[in-house]
Amino acid sequence: MTRSGSLEGGLFMTPRNTKPIRSPDGLSNGPPAIPTETETITSLPPGAPASQMSASTASDGEPLSPTSLDSNAMTDSVDSILGKLTVSPQTIPEGKIVEHTVTSPVSTEGVTSPISRNSSMRSMAFGSTRPARIPGSGSRRSSRRSTSNSISPAHAFLSSWTRENPAVEPAVEPKPDDEGQEIGLEGERYVIGRRVSSGGFGVIKEVHSITQAGNRVVRAVKIVRKSVADKDPAENEKAQQELEHEVSVWRHLEHRHILRLHAVYDTEYATFCLMDLNVGGTLFDVVRKSRLNAIESGGRKGLEPKLAKKYAYQLASALRYLHQDVRVCHRDVKLENCLIDMTVPNAETEGGFLRLCDFGLADFLHSDSGGDDDSPERFGLASASGSNYPTTSSVIGTLEYASPRGLSVNRKLFETAGDVWAYGVIIYTLCTGDLPFKDPFPARTVDRIMSADWDHTALKHAAAGADDVIDLVRGCLEKDIDIRFTIGDAMRSSWFDGAREPEEGPVAW
Template sequence: MSIPKFVFQKQVRSCTLISSNFNPLCLLLNQKTKFSDIMKLIQIAWTRKVKFIRLFNTDGQEVEESDLINITKGTTLFVELCNKDSKPNIIQQQYDIIKKIGEGGQGIVLLGRHKITKELVALKKISQQTWSGQEIDGVSQEQLILKELDHKNIVKLYENYSTSQATQNQREITMVMEYLNGGSLLNQANSKLTEGDARLYSKQIVDAIAYCHEKHIVHCDLKLENIMLTSTSSKEIKIIDFGVSTYAGQQKQIDSVVGTLSYLAPEVLSSSYKFVQPSQDVWAVGCIIYGLVFGRLPFDGNNPSETYRNIIQCNYSIPKKTVSKDLINLLSQIFVYHPKERANIFDIQTHSWFKEQTKLFKLTLTGIGFGNGRSSSVTKLNSYRQSQDEDQILLISKRKIIYSRRSVTRLDKISFVNKIRSQ
């Protein structure tokens, strides 16, 4: 099939323009090429009058007019044509919607498939109907933070769009994000994980949060539900939902509390808490590690009041006698009431629990008693194991595991915390 050529003045680069139901169009671009020039050529070559066009590369990312100067020779571009007075709705025009995969206080999450590249994405759609002034700020903050983050264990934001619906005088924000289909770590915590598997997941979480803290970003709502597996066959995780994230040192919202009660650090529940601190993420990481190892959360009580008291008193137990001393030591450095005395995320990164060092015992032939078939070194080994087990046997809580919790958003009044304190 021949491709008609339309030459711009001072041609420098060529690319192929593709649209549904039309033959490919070869464009020769120069440094002064504008969208209006491309629209004129479309009108001539495809005899189609359009009022707006949108260009996309083969990865599904939108190409703005200012990006045309960076288009290299041989590039293929996909074009969407619109003859209406407004830009086409991105969800309807660019993606096939497969199903709804989530819903929260800010909006819904849809599973979409790009019509051209067939890539699966998560579309976080937020309508003005659910907004207040603080939530609008939160959405903008989440977009800025995700654009700043580039880590293998943090969900990626591909694009974000803000559209207006003139007939309803409403705005809508759509965030095009990486699709993760492996489920949350909450499902893993409800299963029987080995300490080694828990360590594997925990190390990825700690590395990602250390990366955030290096950039002075505090997640503020770390929990098992916000850690996703990339696929059902993978053990790679990614942290999601930066909707209430902010920068360390930023003043907290007045009369509001951010996070989920079971993961909140003592300082967050304190009336003297004024500024966001990385230490609150560290506490939440400790809760996640504990949940992965033991299948329950460390401070959960039978009701919010009991959970609150357990957090304030740092009251937790070790419900297994088979865990390592390194893990017990790590948790003791995390679950510390005063944030200045608590380990920071970089201390946790270098903790011995993550080094996976296996203790080896050297057996010698010295003192072998052939009469009973046991060596003194074996006897010492058994004695060591017994003492190690005794050291690790601590109080086992019989409280029922509670996993039915909701996130506390910026708009939730802190009055419920005050009510708990008074009980």
């Protein structure tokens, strides 16, 4: 409708597309005529009450008289319109085309209105007779969040769950060293299993494989990532260099009492070192267990003499191979680096099988070990006697296993004498259950090492008066490296009678 103006002080609404009311003489006279199929408001005298206004339908050419309508007729007309517009609830079968035709009370023609179930409001398209199909009719219920029929209901639900629950994190892409991932080359693939142990830059996990014959193989893998999130680039680079150095020595070693390195897989993400899986802990664990059971063993904190001899000889066999066959010094011999395999037969009664590991500090022997001189190092740590010795952080290896020469020179030592000293420390500990050079204060520990001050009486008591073991330990813990035992001298000790193994070449694993 358009507002055309006033007539005798009243308001006259002129609709579009009107037909003029013709006078008997056929001429157009007066205001535009009331149109068909439309609602109009007739003119009223000034001050006429609103109740005299009404709406109705008129046939073509029939004018409306204001006096012909009252308030009751207006109310009936409105109720009639609302009744015809109301769509009663109905059940829509799945996949059925739905048509809704609403007949306007002011029109003699039908108006078709498609109703969308996806919208919270019903949309009416006048003048359209095209039926509306229920979106997503292939499913029992349509999701308002779905924008494509290719999205599965499960995916839509999980997506909405993630959006509505910020605490629920989406699935993370697995990393190459996660459990269940594969490593290896074509024809030799391994599936990564559970974690065995971990350190600052690396982790050791189980790996599983099946041979061509159908046999299951379980080994271990040492994983060192190329980049660790909480480490700076310099530390990551140093860790990679240390691993490369360890592998450069380790790959040449093959002995029954040395943990074997089978393969190395270098990727952009990490370096994977495939090795034998050890089940049984370390020699440190064996000694600790013996100490805990001291009351049941009559107060003996160390291992039984037979078992102590067995493990000591196996370690000596590994060191002899390193020193004499491949000319390598380990430089970090200690209880924690001696693995004990308890899967061998009769391990609980006769002991396990020892394998030496961790070659991160190992190196080949050189005629020139480097350094400027053999003068004592001055690091500012005053010992209990007033002498200055290196701080514990500057010691290569572990302080309790360090030799006097290793604490006093200003260079790295590439010699076997340090390994023999550490070997003597291990023999003493296996027999007594205590380290020979141990004090709550590191400065006193350094003093005891420099003076080679260890308890001969405790060793004699633990070894049941065996002088052979005392002579062996004394030869290994000799301050003067010129008269200190070599590993060959140690293996010839009579203390090992009855515990010797046949010397064999490299064993094929």
